[in-house]
Amino acid sequence: xxxTSQNIPVLNIRDLNISYGSNTILxxxxxxxxxxxxxxIIGPANSGKTSFLKAINRMDExxxxxxxxxxxxxxxxxxxxxxxxxxxxxxxxxxxxxxxxLPLSVYENVAFAPRISGVRNKSELDDIVENCLTRAALxxxxxxxxxxxxxxxxxxxxxxxTIARALSQKPKLLMLDEFSIAVDPVTTMRIxxxxxxxxxxxxxxxxxxxxxxxxxxxxxxxxxxxxELVEIGQTNELxxxxxxxxxxTDYLEGRFG
Amino acid sequence: xxxxxxxxxxxxxxxxxxRLLFLVMTVLLILPVLVILTLLVVRGGGAISWEFLxxxxxxxxxxxxxxxxxxxxxxxxxxxxxxSVPLGIAAAIYLSEYAADNWxxxxxxxxxxxxxGVPSIVHALFGVGAFVLFFKFGTSILAASLTLAIMALPxxxxxxxxxxxxxxxxxxxxxxxxxxTRWQTIRRIVLPNxxxxxxxxxxxxxxxxxxxxxPIMFTGAAFFLPFLPESVxxxxxxxxxxxxxxxxxxxxxxxxxxxxxxxxxxGIVLTMNALSIGFRVYLRNKKKW
Numbered sequence: 001x002x003x004t005s006q007n008i009p010v011l012n013i014r015d016l017n018i019s020y021g022s023n024t025i026l027x028x029x030x031x032x033x034x035x036x037x038x039x040x041i042i043g044p045a046n047s048g049k050t051s052f053l054k055a056i057n058r059m060d061e062x063x064x065x066x067x068x069x070x071x072x073x074x075x076x077x078x079x080x081x082x083x084x085x086x087x088x089x090x091x092x093x094x095x096x097x098x099x100x101x102l103p104l105s106v107y108e109n110v111a112f113a114p115r116i117s118g119v120r121n122k123s124e125l126d127d128i129v130e131n132c133l134t135r136a137a138l139x140x141x142x143x144x145x146x147x148x149x150x151x152x153x154x155x156x157x158x159x160x161x162t163i164a165r166a167l168s169q170k171p172k173l174l175m176l177d178e179f180s181i182a183v184d185p186v187t188t189m190r191i192x193x194x195x196x197x198x199x200x201x202x203x204x205x206x207x208x209x210x211x212x213x214x215x216x217x218x219x220x221x222x223x224x225x226x227x228e229l230v231e232i233g234q235t236n237e238l239x240x241x242x243x244x245x246x247x248x249t250d251y252l253e254g255r256f257g
Numbered sequence: 258x259x260x261x262x263x264x265x266x267x268x269x270x271x272x273x274x275x276r277l278l279f280l281v282m283t284v285l286l287i288l289p290v291l292v293i294l295t296l297l298v299v300r301g302g303g304a305i306s307w308e309f310l311x312x313x314x315x316x317x318x319x320x321x322x323x324x325x326x327x328x329x330x331x332x333x334x335x336x337x338x339x340x341s342v343p344l345g346i347a348a349a350i351y352l353s354e355y356a357a358d359n360w361x362x363x364x365x366x367x368x369x370x371x372x373x374g375v376p377s378i379v380h381a382l383f384g385v386g387a388f389v390l391f392f393k394f395g396t397s398i399l400a401a402s403l404t405l406a407i408m409a410l411p412x413x414x415x416x417x418x419x420x421x422x423x424x425x426x427x428x429x430x431x432x433x434x435x436x437x438t439r440w441q442t443i444r445r446i447v448l449p450n451x452x453x454x455x456x457x458x459x460x461x462x463x464x465x466x467x468x469x470x471x472p473i474m475f476t477g478a479a480f481f482l483p484f485l486p487e488s489v490x491x492x493x494x495x496x497x498x499x500x501x502x503x504x505x506x507x508x509x510x511x512x513x514x515x516x517x518x519x520x521x522x523x524g525i526v527l528t529m530n531a532l533s534i535g536f537r538v539y540l541r542n543k544k545k546w
Binding site: 057059062064086087088089090092093094096098100102103104112113116117162165166168169 | 357358427428429430431432433434435436437438441445446449450
């Protein structure tokens with residue numbers, strides 16, 4: 001259904017507003033995400049980053065009181081007119097701040113999305129599980145314990161498990177929300193390597209609290225501040241001090257508040 | 258430097274007094290239970306025999322067994338379960354997983370909690386009006402079970418809703434973000450992890466309905482029947498009503514007979530509770546987060 005051959009933006013977002021009741025979380029965001037790039041979003045807590053991700057995969061359906069206005073196009077299709085939201089979400093993997101291992105085995109965690117899409121064939125499922133765990137750099141550590149519970153893995157392993165699970169639905173866009181909050185530095189580096197590899201096959205939105213993580217990984221970076229998109233720029237230019245807004249420089253240099 | 262100050266000592270003393278108070282309260286709470294159980298076993302234990310369990314009452318209910326009442330209680334409770342469990346679980350799933358958090362949902366939740374507080378005699382009168390008279394079931398097992406089911410519904414709904422809500426919201430969000438529908442999420446993740454709480458609620462409901470007297474005495478339970486019911490449109494005897502009858506309505510009953518009936522009734526309730534605890538422990542060991 002989606003044509004990825006043409007060079008159209010993965011996401012084209014125009015004048016996006018997100019509000020809960022009378023409380024506006026995000027105002028007038030206009031940006032696009034290009035194929036095969038890592039798009040970094042930085043900013044302090046409560047600046048609307050997580051709500052932004054929720055708006056993209058239409059989780060407003062499950063969030064009481066959340067309202068979005070404006071245009072979000074995914075490969076040129078207006079997501080507000082998308083009738084089958086489940087198929088929309090299957091094309092967008094999400095990784096949450098704290099690893100959410102579903103109360104299932106390692107194998108079933110990764111096989112969950114294929115199963116609910118109707119894959120029954122055991123060998124096909126085996127292939128998907130091995131493939132996704134390998135791409136998430138977890139296969140070697142868990143291949144002998146695929147049937148033990150996902151929640152028994154260490155925090156860093158669980159977070160890679162959720163990445164493998166997000167990949168299992170063959171997404172075209174991977175959204176990571178502060179994935180390294182509960183992960184040790186060494187595992188964080190491994191996951192960052194994984195993301196650099198994944199960039200070759202899909203686009204990534206990386207929401208992060210760590211300015212340096214955005215500097216290491218993101219091709220372009222956006223700063224969200226108090227519900228406002230302050231600036232988008234090439235990451236290396238922003239970190240070289242070539243910013244258009246003084247607030248960006250202050251934030252990147254840790255001179256805030 | 259690390260010596261206790263005057264204030265520390267004072268705090269220890271106060272904390273010791275509170276601890277004693279709570280301990281005394283706990284003992285006071287356990288005492289009546291122990292006394293009741295001991296009394297029942299001592300006075301009624303002698304009445305329990307195979308004959309007592311398997312025979313009809315004889316001689317104006319002063320001799321013989323309680324078989325039809327025992328069987329009747331099982332009929333009433335099982336049929337009440339058949340009505341209340343599917344309905345209650347379905348309603349709880351809707352309230353917990355589908356309904357938006359608005360004033361209507363909150364009003365319904367409030368109504369359910371209030372329904373649980375309605376005195377059982379009021380349920381009984383409702384049962385007479387609705388099932389016996391309006392639906393023309395007559396005084397029958399069907400009418401009595403439906404009355405019990407209505408009375409037990411709030412218990413099932415509240416227990417189910419609470420165990421559903423004890424499943425972390427993060428699991429649901431993770432499922433939804435994988436493209437699962439609400440139903441797929443419920444069936445594959447939420448229900449399997451809530452089932453122990455739901456079953457506990459159901460078993461508690463069983464023990465509660467087994468002991469109820471008021472809701473059944475006007476709707477389908479009989480004082481005495483010399484035969485067993487043949488269909489759900491017949492009346493039946495029941496243990497709880499039988500206990501009331503042999504304790505207060507019939508002259509010259511040997512002392513150990515009502516104690517025996519009470520012991521049997523409590524035995525059923527405690528067995529169900531023990532089952533529920535055992536089951537919960539078993540399922541908790543399989544719990545996955």
